[in-house]
Amino acid sequence: MTQPLILVVEDDPDLRELMTVSLANSGYRTVEAADGDSALERFHAHAPHLVLLDIALGPHSIDGLEVCRRIRRHSDVPVAFLTTHADPVDQIVGFSSGADDYVTKPVNHRLLLARIAAILRRVNGSGRTSDPTELTAEGIELDLVARTVRVKGTPVDLTRIQFDLLVPLVEEPRRVVTREQLVERVWGQWYGTDHHLDVHLSRLRQRIVEAGGPRVAHAVRGVGYRLTS
Incomplete structure (x- = not known):
């Protein structure tokens, strides 16, 4: 190899x-x-x-x-x-x-x-062949193989981190994902301070809203984040 x-x-x-x-x-x-x-x-x-x-x-x-x-x-x-x-x-x-x-x-x-x-x-090392290859919720379409995002049919360019943050939110759009779960999915055991997560989520929201989509990563106080409010 x-x-x-x-x-x-x-x-x-x-x-x-x-x-x-x-x-x-x-x-x-x-x-x-x-x-x-x-x-x-x-x-x-x-x-x-x-x-x-x-x-x-x-x-x-x-x-x-x-x-x-x-x-x-x-x-x-x-x-x-x-x-x-x-x-x-x-x-x-x-x-x-x-x-x-x-x-x-x-x-x-x-x-x-x-x-x-x-x-x-x-x-x-991420991904299993039995996992779904596409996710859709609230007008947001994710292709997990090509790692592409569409909002109401419009392609949106996201960084790797932004894409990886969006995936668990779209997977179960009604479920609240904790900060710790997001960190573990994207960074593993270390990622920096809480500010780093907030910055990436803010940039993600901006990209999705600019494409005509909803304000994603709605904060549920004291718990975590849901796809939308």
Whole structure:
């Protein structure tokens, strides 16, 4: 089996080398980039399974947030920020740009490898052949195989996280899904703070409403979320 390919985007050459050696020793293939433009070029050229992305990429480069936004225009490949920007506001902005994970430096490399493995498991290990392949509720149509969404017949582009949040809500539209159940379905045991879930749900609502659909992820106080009110 071909080992996952990870794109490492880091402007510090010593840290970039340390990360690629650590990943290679753990069985991953790697491709490197030192700035935003080369990151996007290598992303499209090599089609990595995951992107490890610094935010600050030097004074003459677009930053990692913009790199992530541009990747999200065309792909739902997992993106994990690895950065010194530790403020909660920075983390919210990072997740809002489309990131799947946000790790602050300095980081224990064993922990980083565990986070990478968890992301790749979530992406590659979901779904059973006996499960339904399409879901419909409140004018929202999900194709679970193609991972596409239509609202009243209109295609809607969602990020991987937004799609994965919508699935359990549409599966049982009358049932309340707890925050913990949503987190477990989408992120596993770790996802950050409550703000991260709120940001992704807010973006999901915005996409669905803009397409003419209902206001999804209706909050039921003290319990969780239902598809609509």
